[in-house]
Amino acid sequence: MKQLFLSVILFLSSCGFVTPPPNAVDVGGIPITYKLEVMNKYAGYANFKGSYCQITLDPTDITSERNATVIIAHEYAHCVDWFKLKFSHNGFRNEGAIYGEYFARAQEGFAETYARMYIQKCGHSTAWFSPPAEYSFGTPCEGPDPSTVTPDKVTGGLNALNIYRPSPESQIR
Numbered sequence: 001m002k003q004l005f006l007s008v009i010l011f012l013s014s015c016g017f018v019t020p021p022p023n024a025v026d027v028g029g030i031p032i033t034y035k036l037e038v039m040n041k042y043a044g045y046a047n048f049k050g051s052y053c054q055i056t057l058d059p060t061d062i063t064s065e066r067n068a069t070v071i072i073a074h075e076y077a078h079c080v081d082w083f084k085l086k087f088s089h090n091g092f093r094n095e096g097a098i099y100g101e102y103f104a105r106a107q108e109g110f111a112e113t114y115a116r117m118y119i120q121k122c123g124h125s126t127a128w129f130s131p132p133a134e135y136s137f138g139t140p141c142e143g144p145d146p147s148t149v150t151p152d153k154v155t156g157g158l159n160a161l162n163i164y165r166p167s168p169e170s171q172i173r
């Protein structure tokens with residue numbers, strides 16, 4: 001049973017400066033790599049690797065275009081937080097609690113709000129994130145400017161979006 005949707009792990013390379021690997025893709029100015037792995041606990045996972053951001057996806061959780069978009073947009077938002085916002089979460093504190101307890105943490109509130117704003121703008125399209133081909137859907141639609149993803153955007157409208165969650169614990173209440 002996956003109790004939590006996502007996790008944030010800061011993984012700093014012990015080698016200091018590391019160039020992004022050749023398979024990294026540029027998404028909004030951030031080098032991203034994707035890894036597929038069946039995980040017991042998470043549907044998606046973002047790792048900060050210094051010069052790039054690695055997003056791990058659990059294929060067993062990506063059963064629709066909607067699921068793919070929800071998971072990838074949320075993980076990408078963690079990369080945005082690290083690469084564009086110096087892990088400031090753009091001023092979020094606990095506002096994300098409206099989505100569920102897990103999102104009360106500042107970094108999760110930011111990531112989830114980014115993902116919901118992305119879906120509001122782009123629908124269930126993942127092409128802009130350049131994920132592995134089997135998870136690329138729709139046409140590229142640029143994600144929201146990170147600076148616009150602010151705590152005041154956490155409103156009933158975003159909360160009402162029908163967001164997929166892999167476990168009852170993380171369903172929107």
Ligand SMILES: [Zn+2]
Pocket residue numbers: 006007008074078107108111
């Ligand atoms: Zn998260």
